[in-house]
Amino acid sequence: MNYARFLNAVSAARRESPIRALTDRLATLPPSVISLAGGVPNPDTFPLKSASVNLSDGTKIDIGSTLMKRALQYSATAGVPELITWLKDLQKKLHNPPTMTYSPDKGKMELCVTSGSQEGLSKVFEMLVSPGDNVLLDAPTYSGTIAALKPLGCNLIGVPTDQHGIVPQALKDILSKWSPEDSGKPEKKNPKLLYTIPNGGNPTGASLSTERKIEIYQLAQQYDLIIIEDDPYYFLQFNKEFAPSFLSMDIDGRVIRADSMSKILSSGLRIGYVTGPKPLIDRVILHMQVSTMHTSAFSQILILELLSKWGVEGFMEHIEGVKKFYQTQRDALLASAEKWLTGLAEWHSPSAGMFLWIRIKDVPDTHKMIMQKAISKEILLVPGSAFNLNSADSSSYVRASFSLSSPEQMDEGFKRLASLIVEETKARS
Numbered sequence: 001m002n003y004a005r006f007l008n009a010v011s012a013a014r015r016e017s018p019i020r021a022l023t024d025r026l027a028t029l030p031p032s033v034i035s036l037a038g039g040v041p042n043p044d045t046f047p048l049k050s051a052s053v054n055l056s057d058g059t060k061i062d063i064g065s066t067l068m069k070r071a072l073q074y075s076a077t078a079g080v081p082e083l084i085t086w087l088k089d090l091q092k093k094l095h096n097p098p099t100m101t102y103s104p105d106k107g108k109m110e111l112c113v114t115s116g117s118q119e120g121l122s123k124v125f126e127m128l129v130s131p132g133d134n135v136l137l138d139a140p141t142y143s144g145t146i147a148a149l150k151p152l153g154c155n156l157i158g159v160p161t162d163q164h165g166i167v168p169q170a171l172k173d174i175l176s177k178w179s180p181e182d183s184g185k186p187e188k189k190n191p192k193l194l195y196t197i198p199n200g201g202n203p204t205g206a207s208l209s210t211e212r213k214i215e216i217y218q219l220a221q222q223y224d225l226i227i228i229e230d231d232p233y234y235f236l237q238f239n240k241e242f243a244p245s246f247l248s249m250d251i252d253g254r255v256i257r258a259d260s261m262s263k264i265l266s267s268g269l270r271i272g273y274v275t276g277p278k279p280l281i282d283r284v285i286l287h288m289q290v291s292t293m294h295t296s297a298f299s300q301i302l303i304l305e306l307l308s309k310w311g312v313e314g315f316m317e318h319i320e321g322v323k324k325f326y327q328t329q330r331d332a333l334l335a336s337a338e339k340w341l342t343g344l345a346e347w348h349s350p351s352a353g354m355f356l357w358i359r360i361k362d363v364p365d366t367h368k369m370i371m372q373k374a375i376s377k378e379i380l381l382v383p384g385s386a387f388n389l390n391s392a393d394s395s396s397y398v399r400a401s402f403s404l405s406s407p408e409q410m411d412e413g414f415k416r417l418a419s420l421i422v423e424e425t426k427a428r429s
């Protein structure tokens, strides 16, 4: 892979921050080294001395004074080293990426901890996207991604999806506008990136089959694309086995994967992690050096203590409980949809995630109905237009989340939605 061709001018111009390089190096030196180097605060002056966190299983995590000083101090940009090690071990166990054994210039798997996967995505986009680039992405897709990409001045090309995610033939038809042999000629504007949410897609709840992933990866090879696999709902797959990821089939080193602890441990601690080829992850780290400097050390230390206490086995046991919770929530929402929305709307049962994507039959654009009238009926949903690459485009869909409300609340909510749809349909006739 020629990674240089994917970097925009800003990312290519980034150089290591001497201070951050020093801090990163200091983090690895033995305590016998006397440092008069870093302009870092003396942790003895910090008022926060220790912490004890109660866990749902009745046990505790104690952060004593020594660890607390570390948790409250500057830390290595890529992440707390022990957490990076733990997460790399998890990636090996879950995905066994071919790139684990590659040399750095061939795209050796690297990982950095980010403030949520949202930070990881924005830094990856700000590394790879130049004004005028053609960027391929799921349509419809996560509004946070659209909002991160649009200011970069690129041309967003929506790839049609169905209840199983990106339709490979549709991707093939779009790509056929360019010649694969022109991928190295910037003036030809061949697409360089494909962004997709492979499991429990936001907003559609769609999950890509393994067959489709293989077809999409082959197209990425043919047209020399980087695949950005945004997978915050990976651990919310209700089927017994997790689907193979793009990372697990990445023999070329062309996959950048964004993972998140938000849907399984905490969204407020802001722990995500980006996995990908070292030449690209190193560029994300250079950007972090001069923006966040690093993800909250306290958040990382707290999560590290939890994961170290659990081990991978305990972590997976926790995941099983989370999966069961959301599957039960999903089933309750589906039952209410059947009860109240049959005849008024259509939907597919999601096999992962926390969203139900609902097409309202006789309402070509749900925006006004949801943004103005739904609130008067005290029901909150997201209009489908929020997930269109062009938010001015109408959408007959609404996104419902089954993550927070109780089954009783979801039932009452869909009862209110049904009444709203009937009123809207009457008003239109």
Ligand SMILES: Cc1ncc(COP(=O)(O)O)c(CNc2cc3ccccc3n(O)c2=O)c1O
Residues within 6 Å of the ligand: 115, 116, 117, 118, 119, 142, 144, 197, 202, 230, 232, 259, 260, 261, 262, 267, 271, 272
């Ligand atoms: C596909 C995809 N990629 C990345 C992210 C970001 O997750 P992170 O790891 O926590 O940074 C997300 C989070 N999605 C949402 C977040 C959210 C936060 C407050 C209020 C509403 C929110 N709604 O509605 C969302 O969909 C996502 O769905």
